[in-house]
Amino acid sequence: MMAWATLRRHPARTTLAMLGIAVAAALLLDMVMLATGMSESFRSLLLTRGYQLRVSPKGTLPFDSEATIDGAGAIVRALRANPDIKAVSPTLGATLTIDDSGIPSAFTLGLEREVQGDYTVEAGTDITRADSTSAASLPRIVVSQTFLTRAGRVVGDTITISSGLDAQLRTAARSSRVVIGGMGRFIYVPGETPVIALDLALLRELLGPSFRDRMSLAMAESRRGDSTSVEAVRAWIATTQPRVTAISTETAIRQVEERLSYFRQLAFVLGAISLGIGFLLVATLVTLSVNERRGEIAVLRAIGTQRVGVLQQVFLEGLLLTSAGIIGGLALGLVTAEWLNGILRDFPGLPSAFDFFVWSSDAGWRALVLLLTSGTLAGLLPAWRAASIPIARALREEAIG
Amino acid sequence: MKAFLSLVVAIALGLASAAPLAAQRSAQRSAPRGIAIDARMAEDLGLAVGAQVRISAKPGEPGDSATIAAIYERKADPAEVARREYRVRLHLDQLQQLMELDDRVDRFAVGTRDGKSVDSALARINHVAFGFRAHKSRDVAVQSSRTFRVVERFHTAIGIITVVASAVFLLCLLLLSVEERRRDIAALRLMGISRATVVRAIVIEAAIVSLIGSVLGAGVGWIASLLVNAHFQQLYRTPLVFALLTPQIFAFATGLSLILGIGSGAAAGWRLVKSSPLSLMGR
DSSP states (O other): OHHHHHHHHOHHHHHHHHHHHHHHHHHHHHHHHHHHHHHHHHHHHHTTTSOOEEEEETTOOTTSSSOOEESHHHHHHHHHHOTTEEEEEEEEEEEEEETTSSSSEEEEEEEOTTTOOSEEEEEEOOOOOOOTTOTTOOOEEEEOHHHHHHHTOOTTOEEEEEEEEETTTTEEEEEEEEEEEEEEEESSSBTTSOEEEEEHHHHHHHHOGGGTTEESEEEEEESSOSHHHHHHHHHHHHHHOTTEEEEEHHHHHHHHHHHTHHHHHHHHHHHHHHHHHHHHHHHHHHHHHHHHTHHHHHHHHHTTOOHHHHHHHHHHHHHHHHHHHHHHHHHHHHHHHHHHHHHHTTOTTOBTTOOSOOOOHHHHHHHHHHHHHHHHHHTHHHHHHHHTOOHHHHHHHHHHO | OOOEEEGGGEEEOSOOOSSOHHHHHHHHHHSOEEEEEEHHHHHHHTOOTTOEEEEESSTTOOOEEEEEEEEEOOOOOTTTTTOOOOOEEEOHHHHHHHTTOTTOOSOOOOOOOTTOOHHHHHHHHHHHOSSOOOOOHHHHHHHHTHHHHHHHHHHHHHHHHHHHHHHHHHHHHHHHHHHHTHHHHHHHHHTTOOHHHHHHHHHHHHHHHHHHHHHHHHHHHHHHHHHHHHHHHHHHTOOOOOOOOOHHHHHHHHHHHHHHHHHHHHHHHHHHHTSOHHHHHTO
């Protein structure tokens, strides 16, 4: 096969060309992974516990501000009364002071244990309410690994949590002794944030009368998971609860994408550039290679090789080069994606489970096929020119040098 | 024009008046106080200086009347660029009253007198602090700039990948263009031109190509930066500059391109002059 022989005849040139295509393929693959990965990662994060809807204070995203929803009890009861809603999980967020520990305060989530979708217990036991019948029984809380590390505590320790500090009187308005019952992995909280989860009623008590009937957010799960049913439930919440904003997973993804649109645009620009580089590289290489072999091609034509045969051989050369480059690019792309993902995961305020670069077979293969097509097409014009070489003139030029 | 404003996004600036609270409240009842809103909000809601609005802490509450006293441009702050909420500035006591937060603030900004050490002021405040903590502005800035440091590292990584791709591309191109002229080079060698002279000529040519390429690339980059800035400034409605071509960046890119070009030219040239002129001629 002439194409294979030509590539083998110039090992340095072929290796360099393959390397160039591999780098272009890797960059293209990375950019496709970046463009599609954020959405996929965020979607799986939101649906970790099955809740497809978030109910937040009017006009805000969940925990985007310190705003809370008043009349939370009535809203939660109304949602739970809807037969299309399977479960509702109210959440109240606050910052509580931790007495006698390595950290002065921690982000705190007040939740209902039976329906909560914010964490999974990794060690110890889940949160409990205070047992009013027994004075010795303290409420149990769940904390993050970061909390334990930074506060210098272990599961089983008893701590005092407080709120409403008065700087002048140097006292806390309300405080409670609690037992660290377990350590949990918090799905939506950044890994570097020390966080506490405790019973919603206890947190409301600690925050005082003005928080008696408040929540920061509620998560709702539609009984049917298809997007039409979820959207119907979202519309019903929006109509019946004018003081809140109901956000579906799709809306949340759209809003997050809006905030991270910079990365999508960057991915598009760099993806297009890498596609262009791949095309140019193959086109230049095959063109120069054809020019170099004008005499050789003229001889082949003179001894009876069909024009289509020459066209096929040169075309195949581009295809082989691109294919080999893409195979290397796939491996290189996955390695560089891991490296780039590691850099971007340091973003402050992002949940630790959030990834920027996610391999999606559909998008990944589509990108590589696009590069393969582009690279192969790049060899089309030089192949056509090679097949159209005027035989006599080429032979004469070759003879007299 | 009236508009409902949710105060969850409001930033209170200003100073609490020294007058008694009762006197302030009666004054507020008699004449609406002035608030400042950001330009994007004014544009979206059709508000102008002098417009009367009602502001309340919760949806559906009557709240207070206020007058738009000023419209301000947002700072070119990358941390805020993708945040879509509106910003309102009120007098501190007015916000405290609306939110029913008597005598509470989120933070203080403290300036030390000339010659006084920031560290000693910080230590003294934290010694008596209860329920709050003082930080140096510089430390806060470092913490809040983490996002940009991550973006910077990401850009550097992408830059490295791009430079590697460009280097390979350039080397390939020069190798091929030099090899294509092997008969010319063979003729020069047969005429008695030394290897070093031939290589020097190839290197000079590669350097010129790299230089012209850099200038053209800088031109394309400059046009691209104009398009990027126009697009993103309009998208986010911010004066923030997203892409910037500075003389330093141009010098770095040109220098790098020259180094790569000269290196590639030298490698390609030496590779060719090592062969005998006759074999280059195909004889």
